[in-house]
Amino acid sequence: MLAPFKLKALLMTAGFALFLLDALAIAVFWPLAIRFGAPGADVPAALLYAVIQLGFLYSLGLYRKESLCGLKRPLRRIPLVAILSVACASLAAAILGLNISIVLCIMAVSCFTGCAAAARSCFALLRRYCLFRPHLLVIGAGSRAFDLLQMLRAQGRHLQYELTFVHESKFGAIDQRLVEDTECRIVTCSGNLLKLAQQVGADEIVVAPDDRRGMTLESLITCRANGYPVSQYMSFLEKEISRIDIKRLDMAWMLYSEGFQIGPIGRALKRAFDVIVSLIILAAFAPVLLAGMLAIWLGDRRSVFYRQARVTQGGRSFRILKLRTMRMDAEKGGAVWAAQGDSRVTPVGRFLRRTRIDELPQLFNVLAGDMSLVGPRPERPEFIEQLAKQLPLYHERHAVKAGLTGWAQVNYPYGASLDDARSKLSYDLYYVKNFNLLLDFKIMLQTLRVVMWAGADAR
Numbered sequence: 001m002l003a004p005f006k007l008k009a010l011l012m013t014a015g016f017a018l019f020l021l022d023a024l025a026i027a028v029f030w031p032l033a034i035r036f037g038a039p040g041a042d043v044p045a046a047l048l049y050a051v052i053q054l055g056f057l058y059s060l061g062l063y064r065k066e067s068l069c070g071l072k073r074p075l076r077r078i079p080l081v082a083i084l085s086v087a088c089a090s091l092a093a094a095i096l097g098l099n100i101s102i103v104l105c106i107m108a109v110s111c112f113t114g115c116a117a118a119a120r121s122c123f124a125l126l127r128r129y130c131l132f133r134p135h136l137l138v139i140g141a142g143s144r145a146f147d148l149l150q151m152l153r154a155q156g157r158h159l160q161y162e163l164t165f166v167h168e169s170k171f172g173a174i175d176q177r178l179v180e181d182t183e184c185r186i187v188t189c190s191g192n193l194l195k196l197a198q199q200v201g202a203d204e205i206v207v208a209p210d211d212r213r214g215m216t217l218e219s220l221i222t223c224r225a226n227g228y229p230v231s232q233y234m235s236f237l238e239k240e241i242s243r244i245d246i247k248r249l250d251m252a253w254m255l256y257s258e259g260f261q262i263g264p265i266g267r268a269l270k271r272a273f274d275v276i277v278s279l280i281i282l283a284a285f286a287p288v289l290l291a292g293m294l295a296i297w298l299g300d301r302r303s304v305f306y307r308q309a310r311v312t313q314g315g316r317s318f319r320i321l322k323l324r325t326m327r328m329d330a331e332k333g334g335a336v337w338a339a340q341g342d343s344r345v346t347p348v349g350r351f352l353r354r355t356r357i358d359e360l361p362q363l364f365n366v367l368a369g370d371m372s373l374v375g376p377r378p379e380r381p382e383f384i385e386q387l388a389k390q391l392p393l394y395h396e397r398h399a400v401k402a403g404l405t406g407w408a409q410v411n412y413p414y415g416a417s418l419d420d421a422r423s424k425l426s427y428d429l430y431y432v433k434n435f436n437l438l439l440d441f442k443i444m445l446q447t448l449r450v451v452m453w454a455g456a457d458a459r
Contacts (some may be wrong), residue, residue, distance in 0.1 A: 014132040014159045015063035018123050022057060025115035026050050033111040038104040045098040049089040053112045056085035059445035060452055062116070068159055074120055077453075082112040133160045137202040139220075140209030141165040141186050144233060144248060146175040148208050149184065155241040164200045166193070171209035193219035197228050208233040242411070243426040244433070249392055259433035262400070269437055274373050277444075278363045285360060292323050292357045295348045300327075305361060310378035312402040315395065317381055318370040323358040325349025356451050362404050374440040375403025376428040387421050397428040400435060407431040407439070410446040 030050055034041050060081050061067055067074045086108045093100045126132075138145050145165055152161050165186045167174055178184050189196050197205060205228055209215060224230045234253045237245050244254075282289075296304040306324040309317050326344045345353065352358040365371040371378065376397040379387070388394040408427035412420070431439070 013157055014065070014068050014123075015157065017126075017132060018063055018068065018119060019054070019058070021119035021122055022054060022116060025119045026053065026112070029115055030108075030111055033107050034104075037107040038101065040099065041101070041104050042099040044096075045089075045093045045100055045104070048093055048096075048098070049086065049104075049108050049112075052089040052092070053082065053085040053108075055445065056081050056088070057116065059448045060084075061446070061449040064449075065155075065157070065159065068123070071120055071124055075117060078116045078120075079109075079113050082109045082116070085112065127159065132158055133162055134158055134203040135162040135164070135201050137197050137200060137205045138163055138165045139205065139207045139215075140171050141167040141174045141178055142172045142210035143175050144208045144210050146177050147245075147248065148206065148233065148237065149178070149181070151237060151241055151245070155243075157240055157242070164196075164202070166196070168209075170211070170213075170215070172211045194223050194226055194228075197223055202228060204229045204231060204236070206231050206233065206236045208236075238430065238433075242407075242430060244429045246391070246422055246426045246429075251392075254393070254433075257433075260399070262435055266435075266437070270372065270440065271369075273437065273440070274366050277373055278366045281360075282363050288357060289323075289360045292352055292360070296324055296346075296352075299346060299348050309381055310402065311381055311384055311398060312370055312378055313398055313400055315398050318365065318378075320371075320378060321361040321364055323349075323352055323361060325352050325358050359404060366404060370401070372401040372403050374405055374407075374431075374443045375401050376406050376431065377409060377424075378402030387418070387425075390418060391422055391425055393429060394425060397425065397432060399432050405443060405447040405450075407443055410443055410450055 027050075030046065034046055057063065060077065062074055062077065062081065067077075086105050089108070090100055090105055138148065149163060152158075152163075163184055165178060165184060166189045167186055168188065174186065178186060187196065193205075196202075205220065205223055207215075207220065207230065220230050231239070232253065233248070234245065234250050235257060293304040296302075302324075304324060306322045306326075307319045308322075310320040312318055325346060326349060327346060349358065362371060366373055384394070406428065407430060408424040411427050412423055
């Protein structure tokens with residue numbers, strides 16, 4: 001059973017709250033729509049339509065922070081999401097032999113569009129009353145605390161945060177940027193931290209001083225004993241932004257924190273998942289793959305495939321297989337970082353890249369065991385040597401197999417610079433540290449959003 005503070009934190013998460021509103025709206029209005037519009041529909045078919053609709057809302061990014069901060073973007077996308085979910089549900093229902101009809105499909109699209117729009121309108125109303133704003137008591141008011149503030153505002157899983165910063169002289173100097181921020185509150189507490197947490201209504205205490213030497217732990221233990229969650233800076237950020245802060249990476253924390261445990265059963269299940277899903281995707285998209293191959297060949301009558309050395313688990317090299325999207329002489333001068341808007345990309349290749357069709361042949365690499373469906377994207381050996389010299393723990397991303405899609409790919413826009421590599425590494429390390437099949441499944445679902453809204457959700 002969830003502790004009261006954990007339950008409150010879960011309900012306060014905007015995405016989860018909106019999911020509950022969507023589920024409630026569908027639970028209320030979908031049965032009414034069926035009763036008056038399609039009374040002959042099967043109950044299993046009706047449930048299937050509802051579940052797939054919620055799945056599409058998640059996979060197409062309607063619970064992500066950028067879709068929660070306003071109504072314009074989600075309201076534009078909701079009708080298309082409803083059409084796609086109903087089409088997918090109808091196909092699944094037909095395969096299962098369930099009773100469906102054109103009337104049921106029309107009712108489903110109309111009802112799901114209305115339910116999603118109503119849920120988001122209700123959510124916008126709730127936001128006006130300052131819900132979904134956890135109050136954090138941050139120990140420290142230096143540069144580390146300011147970094148915490150900036151990352152929470154840009155990438156935190158909540159829409160807004162109320163922060164109270166606790167300063168003591170032994171923690172170092174106060175960051176002037178916090179002083180100038182009108183939304184921040186800085187207090188001095190040399191005594192009863194529990195009383196302060198009660199006064200401000202803290203939901204969690206985050207320990208983030210620039211200098212931890214001389215910091216007494218007794219008051220923090222008292223707060224924890226009284227039910228207040230206490231988190232260390234790195235652990236809190238990992239939970240809130242779903243990546244590892246490379247800028248202030250604490251090697252001791254990486255060593256002693258939980259994670260990096262992938263047992264033999266987990267590996268076997270992941271491999272079975274890779275093989276089964278790869279075969280299904282290849283069977284379903286074989287016509288698309290053949291059409292892409294034909295388009296490339298008609299363009300210049302040259303090779304349709306592109307093979308290149310990449311690095312996977314354990315630092316092992318393999319030959320990745322992709323549809324060719326660049327000119328044949330694209331690297332006659334040596335290896336070059338690919339860039340957005342790269343002039344070496346052909347017109348056909350630009351479309352194949354945007355729709356990710358050029359990635360389909362990598363499913364053969366997955367079947368061969370060189371790659372997984374989900375994992376850090378495989379990089380070229382020559383680039384890895386450069387990056388490993390400049391980025392700490394870069395080789396640790398090779399603790400798992402390289403992936404066709406990954407946590408960095410669904411959370412970070414396309415880029416090919418050292419700064420981009422650093423940001424992607426923060427997501428890759430999070431994935432390696434927190435690997436599980438549920439996370440793989442979430443990434444697979446969110447990959448659909450990356451394909452559908454290519455470039456539109458870049459952060």
